[in-house]
Amino acid sequence: MEKTYNPEQIEAKYRSLWENQNLFSSNSNATSKNAYCIMLPPPNVTGSLHMGHAFQHTIMDVLTRYHRGKGEQTLWQPGIDHAGIATQMVIERQLAAQDITRHEVGREKFIEKIWDWKEQSGGTITSQMRRLGASVDWDKERFTMDDGLSDAVKKVFIQLHKEGLIYRGKRLVNWDPVLHTAVSDLEVISTEKQGSLWHMRYPITNSDDYLVVATTRPETMLGDSAVAVHPDDKRYTHLVGKTIDLPLTDRKIPIIADDYVDIDFGTGCVKITPAHDFNDYEMGQRHHLAIINILTDDAKINDTINSAYIGMDRFVARKKIIQDLDAQGLLDKIEPHKLMVPHGDRTNAVIEPYLTDQWFVKIAPLAQPAIDAVKNGKIRFIPQNWDKTYFNWMDNIQDWCISRQIWWGHRIPAWYDDKGNIFVADSLEEAQKQAGEGVALRQDEDVLDTWFSSALWPFSTLGWPEKTLDLARFYPTDVLVTGFDIIFFWVARMIMFGLKFTGEVPFKDIYITGLIKDGQGQKMSKSKGNVLDPIDLIDGISLADLLEKRTQGMMQPKMAEKIKKQTKKEFADGIPAFGTDALRFTFAALASFGRDIKFDLKRVEGYRNFCNKLWNASRFVLMKLEGESINPNAQISTADAWILSRLQDTKAKVEKHLGDYRLDLMSQELYEFVWGDYCDWYLELSKPLLADEATKAGTQATLIKVLNEIVTLLHPIIPFITEEIFEQCSTLLGQDNSSLMRKSYPKVDSQLISTSSEAEIQWLQTFILGVRQIRGEMNISPNKPLHCFVQDFNAIDEAYLDNNANILNALSKMQTLDKLPLSEEAPESATALVGEMKILIPLAGLIDKEQEIARLNKEIEKLNQQKIQFEGKLNNEKFVSSAPEAIVNTERERLLATENAIADLSIQLGKINNL
Template identity: 45%
Template sequence: MAKRELGKAFEPAAAEKRLYEYWLKNNYFHAQDESEAPAFSIVIPPPNVTGMLHMGHALNNTLQDIIIRFKRMQGYNTLWMPGMDHAGIATQNVVEQQLIKEGTSRHELGREKFIARVWEWKEKYGGVIINQLKRLGCSCDWERQRFTMDKGLSNAVREVFVRLYNEGMIYQGDYIVNWCPRCHTAISDLEVEFKQDQSFLWNIRYPFADGQGEIVVATTRPETMLGDTAVAVHPNDERYKDKIGKYVILPLMNKKIPIIADDYVTMDFGSGAVKITPASDPNDFAMAQRHNLEIIAVIDGNGFINENGGVYKGQDRYEARKNVVDDLEKGGYLVGTEPYAHNVGQCYRCKTDIEPMVSKQWFVKIKPLAKQAIAAVVKDKTKIIPKTWEATYFEWMNNIRDWCISRQLWWGHRIPVWYCENCKKVIVATVDPDKCPDCGGTSLKQDEDVLDTWFSSALWPFSTLGWPKETKALKTFYPTSLLITGFDILFFWVARMMMMGLYVMKDVPFKHVYLHALVRDEKGEKMSKSKGNSIDPLLMIDQYGTDAFRFTLAAYTAQGRDVRLSPERIEGYKFFVNKIWNASKLTFTNLEDFDESATLNVADSLPDIWIKARLNRAIEEITLSLDEYRFNDAAAAVYRFIWHELCDWYLELSKPVFYGKGAPEKRQAAQKTLYVVFQTMLQLLHPFMPFLTEELWQVLRGSDKDSIMVSKFPVIKEEWINEAAEKEMEMIMEIITSVRNIRGEMRIAPSQKLNVLISAADEQTSKIIEHGENYILNLANLESMKVEINIIEPKGVATAVIGSTKIFVPLAGIVDISGEKARLEKELAKISKDLEQSSRKLANRDFRAKAAPEIIQKEEDKLKDFQKKFATLENALKKLKGLSA
């Protein structure tokens, strides 16, 4: 085998670039539309076209790439479908800001030109995140990349809209919606964020129209009283029973409004009477519909009082609040003001207070869709992982309200509805009509609104595969196998994909949904730009390399737990990368003269057999963990195998053989083992650390061979299973560790060679230990080792015990024996505690009567062990005291 040179350290930046290009060039990321191999597919949660890679993306896409690479190596025809979302409000905002800087506006430009500008912006600046995903190592099938505003996806949107409309699932009407006075659009219930606000509760007196007394109402929004059209009380409220149907005078507006009765009113809140403003409150709106109340809007789309607000017209809603309160007070209508904490809805995008407003909007009738989506999860057609999220999913789906899908924006899928200006006919069509089907008129006007961005995202799992065309890709990859996303968009996106997938495709969009947690800072706070605590993933990649970064994310991704990240943690895994790099250097040096094809007649050594048995266990654990999306467990298993088994033990045990201190055939056997184990280790690690493993794989096997990413993921090899060897090795390792312990505790210089006497309980153990003599001599740094059966403890030794095996280290002439006393006493204290606990347990009659027999047996074995150890140590201590006395 050729000589291989590795530099002093892995250089991520250069290697990452080179290897990613190599993968692309060889088309490894590409999935086949048709294949013999079983399909495995994931659609990416499409990032916003305006987006920059943040930690959430980094985590989300790292996890996807780990699974995709794992499955690809397992031989699946693997598709990772990438793409982006047009992000209506966000993108429109970005371009509008640009226009403002240029001293113009979208209104000056006009709709068509504005949209052209957005496209221009998209081509020029949009989608930087795609290149950032590449730096993360994502193995997406880039040839298939989609954008929600693409022609194909836009067709899908229209097709679904028309279908829903024709089946009576979409309707238009004047309803109260969440209106953002800054974005000038309606938003869905989900897009409203509630924030607690320290405000006041104003108590206002409404006099009866007949002059007989008054009724007091409380409100957090006094300015809305301008639009009050009733006062409501509970029908069973004795205080007001006789007042129902009477009228009060609305202060400031000097208007008669009725007192009505409705169950919605809580009797014991405030005075038990509530003012009703149907145009400014969703509950009041609902009540107005029940009671046929007048609906008077007093606040306009900008958040200003309109012409219905009398003298307050033209005032901003907060200014009007102040003035209304002042005037109420002046007029003697204000009964009192009390501090009050309540929730205020804000626009998720711009944090402006939402103004509930009545306007004409499009809605999707959602209950029938939700019903199917619930059933699919109940029947396990789609599995939500971790399962705890199912409850949340059901809770939301069961209480879902109709989805407002129209947005008063320009950037987005324009609603495919046209109005004939001649005969008022409403035309709903997938292709732009040129004349009215009824009257033939050609003066058609398209609905001004666009659809909620999530409407198109909801179709993502099938629209990206070519639907409504019946493509091969759709047939092969739908339903997709898995969706990986953050729990924060369970409702926004996952739930809606479930509903649309079932409605359109008659099948679930994915079989598994893995919901991961949020990335937080080391204090557990959500990362955000405004808090200034966000960590830039690209900076981390620059500093520590993609592999270390990815591994950190995986290692901290425990189900149902947030990922707390800090640069120090990533640095820790950079050390791991370095460790692997150096182990590779050692490996490659020792494999220089290795001939892969040579046949060997020499048997494997114990470490050879052992490391393969351990490798088997690592394969099993990693595979199982990844199958169950336990990323942290999988990462820990790789880490432990590489560092604590391969590096700490196998490489150390094998050094003498490699350095030629034995027969050449033994060296060849070790080389063969190392060659196999090292390759397998790289394969296991590949999903986590794609770059490092590819680099090493190619150096090890020669770069003319295939990439590691298309090699076969390791499976357990029957012939490697060897429990006996694991036990034997464990014995030897324990002996080495106990001598090291004595050395450390007794402060014996590492350079000081020791002689050791070992007392084995039986012939078999004695053989095992003798078998491992060379390993023990080397790793415990001994001059000599002697094993006998049941020898009497010599004088002047330090003693260690492993079960029935005793290890004696003569200290005469090496170190003052008095230190051993303290060491033994410490050990004795520890063991006597265990001993006491165990014997107490066994002395308990109930324990003997009720515990499982194998547990009792185990406990008895334990006790015997403790007793032996205790006796040995005690004996040693006695001897020591006798000696020094």
């Protein structure tokens, strides 16, 4: 083995080997009784691998590699989503750079350009997944616009339409006035902004009186259909049924009563604009109010009503309306008001509730079976508390708008004749048969919401509606790994469509992961400049490149400077190359059931150190075994039996944690066994055992057996380094070294569980640690030979002393080890306990008592000065109240660490004073 662990070389080697040998194929283990399947949530074709992807992909890969190692026929199904709006925007920006619009190019040529772009640039995220070691079956990669998936989409649409579950109607939708399309709730980001609340006077017909209504969108008054009050509001009950002379228009609108109105908010009077507010729309339906759309597709005032504002942008019209109301004495007052403003996530345009003709899925009949599937346990959420979120949404579900006014996507399979009749079919020929020969037809221009095709993902990718072998073998799938933010938009819809079209749930478990945040608990975002790129953590990145990357395209110089300052503070030397395995181990260790997960770069550094530790341990083992003949049946020592027993315990716990989806606990268990039991203890114990011919053969066999099982256990988490170590071990032993992926995952061997060896080695560890503690407390060099006595020992202690004399001498640097009867007085000694037995280290000639007392007093005095400084800061109210919480907490941690250090040194000082 190379002296230094080089992840870059190893990763490149095994990425090629795995794919060249087709080791990820779902055809492996085809004769197994058991099949296991995970569907990759399809990332956008326009996307790149972010921290959330890398985190979830690591979890899925650990599960996939584990089940493959268990001998199951395993499919991790990959694929990419066509990402309708995002992809169309990419190509439209390219055309805009040439001063061309998509309408000038035409629909057919525009779609061709998208397909060309997809072939050249659409595979970024798949290449990055390969960098992360994702063991998906690349031969089965699917794209939501593939022919097979497109056919499935049409079949589902047509069937739902036949059953009356898909319909076309004029309804309110989220409208992006830049994209000119309806968008889903997931594509709307609401941000708090400081705005105004305008109070307007609405004159009561045939009266000198008026009602005052308040609004944050004065321009919508042009579409008002009523003013509503609460039926129990005694201030206004006498006015219900009367009318208002709507200002700036020639219309009269009624005063109505509705329980929706909050008596205590504002004046208790609410303007109702059914065409431009979702709540108002519901009230308009209840009271049969007129629905008046006042806007065009690009959010300008339309000519529906006769007004002076026709053609004005909505915000220009707002200012003019306020001026006109004020001029007529109808503006009561203006108040500052914080409000949530919805913006399109792609365009940042303010989203409008907008009345248009759209296609909808009547969702309630599909929702109930999906609710029942979770309630009866056919599907379980992990953690379980997420089912409450699911039920809350499903119990209040609204019909789903599935049409989008763009060109890229699955075009709606509906045709219209000149009279507006609709013919739904899978082709023009079929639609023509329905319409009759000679009837001119035009296809609907809209495409389906991307989430529609994604809802079919678990079964359409396996070949549905054909009865394929993959569908029979892998459906229902085993687990979906996803984030809580798309439980509504994707998870619930997959359950509804899966049950509807296959009669089975799409997956048995839904593992909802937390959200990866930065080290301060802040959500990672481009605008905050705190985004980390997983590939940068693998390869490393200089500070200069990181600064450029984080501020690229940023329009505000002040914000860019702030981000640069933060970045320099956090990454003064850039980000070093950690390698894929260290990053994967970090993600696995972070995979708790918490909603928010802080990502600390120090964790990655710690797991890189673990990889180095494993590498060096493997080199030690291979060097000790090189040229040796390994006898797997050799007699083993107590230490060998101990590590084999500890290994069985570790395997059992790993199995349990994987079954519970607790990858964090699995990682912790393996980390502690490898670092603590194997590297820190067993390798040290093996050195004197290898030097003894009586124990050498058994220890050699145990060293390699445990190392082989360690790399197999760790392989799902850190696949690259474990492959390399496995190859080296197999080559040394003359065994098949083609790939660790062909090796079975280790099973617990109950015959190797040894409570007696564990008890004996625990005794031995306590003894050695006791001696090391004395060395540390008394400032005795680790290499200085010691004279040692034991006293107050029993028969078991005596047997353990005799059995392990050579190990104690080697690991504790004992010059002599004598048993001292209780009747004899011990020399002036430092002591430690192993159960009831005393360890006595005579200090004569080892330390200068006065010098050591002076050293400890000096150190304590230095720490006391630091303590005073920390206390001074924390007692300063101005510092505590004005400094960032993270800095205050750091000062508190420093104070606590200093106090603990003073306490420890004081205990040492007391011991020496008592000698």
